[in-house]
Amino acid sequence: MTNEQQPWDVVIVGAGISGIYALKQLRDAGFSAIALEAGPHHGGTWYWNSYPGARVDIESIEFSFKFDPELEQEWTWSNRYAGQPELLRYLDYVVERYDLAPHIRLGVRVAASIFDETTTTWGLRSEDGDTFTARHVVLATGALSAPKRPVIDGLDTFAGDVLQSVRWPAGGYDLAGKQVGVVGTGSTGVQIITAIAPELGENLHVLQRTAPYVVPAHNAALTEEFVTSVKGSYDIWREAEQAHCGGFVAVDYEIGSSPTVMTLEATEAERVAEFEKRWHSGGLCFYSSFGDLLLNTDANRELANYLRDKVREQVAGHPMEEKFIPRDYMPLTRRLIVEDGYYDAYTVHGANLVDVGNGNTFEVVPDGVRVNGELIELDTLILATGFEGVIGAPISMDIRGAGGVELKDAWEDAPSTLLGYTVHGFPNMYLVNGAGCPGALTQAFTLSEFQVEWVRDLLTFARERGYTRIDTSPAAQTAWTTHLDEVLNMTLFPTAASWYMGSNVEGRKPMPMLYLGGFPAYKRHSLEQRDQGFPDLAFDGATERLREQPAFTL
Numbered sequence: 001m002t003n004e005q006q007p008w009d010v011v012i013v014g015a016g017i018s019g020i021y022a023l024k025q026l027r028d029a030g031f032s033a034i035a036l037e038a039g040p041h042h043g044g045t046w047y048w049n050s051y052p053g054a055r056v057d058i059e060s061i062e063f064s065f066k067f068d069p070e071l072e073q074e075w076t077w078s079n080r081y082a083g084q085p086e087l088l089r090y091l092d093y094v095v096e097r098y099d100l101a102p103h104i105r106l107g108v109r110v111a112a113s114i115f116d117e118t119t120t121t122w123g124l125r126s127e128d129g130d131t132f133t134a135r136h137v138v139l140a141t142g143a144l145s146a147p148k149r150p151v152i153d154g155l156d157t158f159a160g161d162v163l164q165s166v167r168w169p170a171g172g173y174d175l176a177g178k179q180v181g182v183v184g185t186g187s188t189g190v191q192i193i194t195a196i197a198p199e200l201g202e203n204l205h206v207l208q209r210t211a212p213y214v215v216p217a218h219n220a221a222l223t224e225e226f227v228t229s230v231k232g233s234y235d236i237w238r239e240a241e242q243a244h245c246g247g248f249v250a251v252d253y254e255i256g257s258s259p260t261v262m263t264l265e266a267t268e269a270e271r272v273a274e275f276e277k278r279w280h281s282g283g284l285c286f287y288s289s290f291g292d293l294l295l296n297t298d299a300n301r302e303l304a305n306y307l308r309d310k311v312r313e314q315v316a317g318h319p320m321e322e323k324f325i326p327r328d329y330m331p332l333t334r335r336l337i338v339e340d341g342y343y344d345a346y347t348v349h350g351a352n353l354v355d356v357g358n359g360n361t362f363e364v365v366p367d368g369v370r371v372n373g374e375l376i377e378l379d380t381l382i383l384a385t386g387f388e389g390v391i392g393a394p395i396s397m398d399i400r401g402a403g404g405v406e407l408k409d410a411w412e413d414a415p416s417t418l419l420g421y422t423v424h425g426f427p428n429m430y431l432v433n434g435a436g437c438p439g440a441l442t443q444a445f446t447l448s449e450f451q452v453e454w455v456r457d458l459l460t461f462a463r464e465r466g467y468t469r470i471d472t473s474p475a476a477q478t479a480w481t482t483h484l485d486e487v488l489n490m491t492l493f494p495t496a497a498s499w500y501m502g503s504n505v506e507g508r509k510p511m512p513m514l515y516l517g518g519f520p521a522y523k524r525h526s527l528e529q530r531d532q533g534f535p536d537l538a539f540d541g542a543t544e545r546l547r548e549q550p551a552f553t554l
């Protein structure tokens with residue numbers, strides 16, 4: 001059992017992309033810092049999600065750190081979209097290159113973090129009883145790290161193996177000769193199904209509740225010519241990312257821009273041409289095709305019809321044809337799913353699509369699953385049922401701020417933050433890629449680098465002035481939370497049950513959790529805050545310099 005009480009200047013919880021970068025930046029800035037990582041390896045998402053087919057849906061030349069041009073030149077991605085093993089190798093390389101491993105404590109799952117008013121420090125305790133003391137805590141716990149345990153009748157009675165995508169057995173799992181059921185057709189389920197269908201064929205049973213929108217990735221090995229061209233112009237790529245609403249820009253191997261044209265202003269021919277360009281490009285670039293797709297139902301319907309036709313072309317004549325057509329949510333209100341050859345799982349390899357939604361009864365029994373009373377015998381059940389997104393990890397810990405207030409109580413109705421960095425009543429605690437920021441809709445490296453640097457600048461500002469306690473103005477937190485809600489309600493996101501809204505978790509009502517005004521607007525708010533000397537943060541309890549009527553606008 002470890003007992004590291006010195007106290008540390010900063011303890012970072014989590015050693016995924018943002019935790020690794022926070023460790024690098026804060027140590028470089030002269031803070032004593034360590035990262036506590038629950039897993040036996042650093043890497044976060046890219047360690048845990050080792051299921052078959054796991055691959056990023058943003059192009060790797062962009063889904064990478066930009067802070068060190070030398071690193072950009074040294075590392076070469078093999079594929080347009082890196083698979084999980086390659087991404088983990090990249091993070092290994094970063095950790096080794098910057099000598100971060102000695103400062104990462106592996107296998108330390110933080111159970112509690114309690115603020116001590118008398119010493120202005122946080123006391124952290126792991127599930128195994130390790131203790132740490134810190135002046136500041138950075139929660140880099142990931143937006144998609146707390147697996148959701150789905151509510152399915154009889155799940156605990158299953159006699160075979162239950163595999164959860166995010167806890168795939170480290171040594172792999174032999175599917176040969178087994179009858180396998182997959183629950184979930186989100187990004188994860190679609191990747192798993194596509195990867196295992198060639199081996200399993202008719203022995204694969206996909207238990208689908210909602211048909212997804214799947215677009216091609218057009219993944220391929222990167223040519224030397226393309227890699228050389230990007231390495232010769234990385235500064236231009238990175239600058240474009242900073243100005244782009246989602247923090248990533250590639251369209252058909254070139255730098256695209258944020259949308260300026262509206263769907264409904266374009267002619268039918270222009271619309272189709274634009275959608276076709278995106279389809280042939282592959283990837284998530286549909287998000288930046290037109291400016292109103294997430295604002296206007298009529299505009300969104302144009303994309304929905306286009307994508308439904310594309311699905312139909314791929315499954316025409318299949319006995320379950322209608323069940324593949326996505327109808328239950330508007331495209332983009334849940335993350336678009338990027339995968340090559342998904343429908344081949346059914347049309348070529350013969351996987352069995354089973355509708356467990358639409359009022360059909362679905363239960364797990366010891367021998368398999370029963371759908372409308374009919375037994376499908378299974379040896380293995382794979383749960384690709386998603387996450388308790390954004391707030392899942394922080395509220396699963398016992399985090400208590402000033403006066404012993406628990407974070408999960410403070411966030412009972414919805415998470416509330418200032419700019420996605422701080423929470424009133426939880427002094428000296430910072431979030432990265434958590435609630436209140438444009439996480440999920442901004443690519444993780446772009447956002448993590450920006451947020452970590454903001455936190456570093458805040459801590460440096462405080463250190464230079466001798467401040468030891470940083471808390472958030474409640475008025476400013478309310479203003480940011482109100483703004484978040486206003487922006488959310490301008491969009492179509494509330495129409496879908498999704499992890500963006502917390503409403504994928506059974507029994508939880510939708511709540512605003514993310515900032516949907518785009519990365520450039522978020523950056524502007526953050527930089528204004530920093531450049532004006534953090535007017536919405538109280539240092540050492542002094543409230544005189546706080547803005548009286550903070551407001552945020554798009």
Ligand code: NAP
Nearest residue numbers: 055056057150151184185186187188209210335384385386
């Ligand atoms: P998800 O998008 O939340 O999908 C979960 C799936 O499980 C849905 O199909 C859902 O059905 C189904 N499900 C949940 N509970 C169920 C129940 N009780 N009975 C039947 N079905 C149930 O989760 P995910 O696929 O893990 O993806 C989450 C996010 O991770 C993505 O949005 C993306 O941001 C990220 N991700 C990215 C990549 C990539 O980069 N390529 C890969 C994987 C994940 P309903 O739709 O009916 O709710």
